[in-house]
Amino acid sequence: GESVGLHLPTLSVQEGDNSIINCAYSNSASDYFIWYKQESGKGPQFIIDIRSNMDKRQGQRVTVLLNKTVKHLSLQIAATQPGDSAVYFCAENTGGFKTIFGAGTRLFVKA
Amino acid sequence: NAGVTQTPKFQVLKTGQSMTLQCAQDMNHEYMSWYRQDPGMGLRLIHYSVGAGITDQGEVPNGYNVSRSTTEDFPLRLLSAAPSQTSVYFCASRGSHQETQYFGPGTRLLVL
Numbered sequence: 001g002e003s004v005g006l007h008l009p010t011l012s013v014q015e016g017d018n019s020i021i022n023c024a025y026s027n028s029a030s031d032y033f034i035w036y037k038q039e040s041g042k043g044p045q046f047i048i049d050i051r052s053n054m055d056k057r058q059g060q061r062v063t064v065l066l067n068k069t070v071k072h073l074s075l076q077i078a079a080t081q082p083g084d085s086a087v088y089f090c091a092e093n094t095g096g097f098k099t100i101f102g103a104g105t106r107l108f109v110k111a
Numbered sequence: 112n113a114g115v116t117q118t119p120k121f122q123v124l125k126t127g128q129s130m131t132l133q134c135a136q137d138m139n140h141e142y143m144s145w146y147r148q149d150p151g152m153g154l155r156l157i158h159y160s161v162g163a164g165i166t167d168q169g170e171v172p173n174g175y176n177v178s179r180s181t182t183e184d185f186p187l188r189l190l191s192a193a194p195s196q197t198s199v200y201f202c203a204s205r206g207s208h209q210e211t212q213y214f215g216p217g218t219r220l221l222v223l
Contacts, residue, residue: 032210043115043201043214044154089153093210101153 012108019077021105023090026071030092030100035064035075038087038104047075047088077107085109112137115215117202123221124192132187132218134202141207143185144169145177147198148217154201160185161207192222 013019025033031052036044050057050064050073057064063076073090087104094100118133136143144159146169156169160179174196176188185204189196199219203212 034211036214041216043203043216045214046211049211091153099156099212101155103151103153 010106019080021075023073032093034091036089082109117215121219134185136204140204143204145187146201194222197222
């Protein structure tokens with residue numbers, strides 16, 4: 001069935017290191033993918049997105065990679081900072097109003 | 112712009128009580144939706160609306176009603192609260208030509 005999953009429920013990194021958060025999806029028809037950041041007590045906040053006709057997209061300190069062959073999505077955060085500590089969700093749009101969210105990965109940044 | 116706002120922030124209900132969770136957006140977005148978030152699970156769609164007067168069911172609609180009388184407001188009603196409805200509820204909106212959703216701060220609901 002359709003699912004968006006995350007390989008690791010928690011990730012702990014040292015401040016200044018790079019973080020990589022992974023996500024697997026199963027619907028090959030999905031054409032749009034989004035990463036959200038959710039801080040404690042707040043709603044999800046858009047970070048970066050990518051369409052299925054791309055394999056890489058860069059933002060400020062963040063990069064999303066899409067590997068359609070193995071249905072894998074990753075979020076890379078460069079020079080991770082304490083303010084990056086949050087839960088990160090991947091999501092896929094399968095068309096229309098249907099967005100499937102992953103369960104989330106909690107990122108801890110150690111000072 | 113205030114973006115997407117939700118009230119209340121917290122609510123405790125007894126089983127069988129009813130209540131309405133409020134959601135409003137000031138971005139003139141056509142699309143609005145309600146999600147619930149439970150521990151260890153992704154956001155699940157309850158109901159959504161593609162414009163004033165139009166609503167439809169999402170993945171987990173049972174026990175919830177919605178209406179969309181204006182573009183700005185999209186209230187979620189719990190008719191008879193059950194402990195299984197203990198969750199964090201998020202409202203989101205987006206423009207009809209956008210795919211990115213903007214989320215409100217959430218309402219934490221505890222049903223005893």
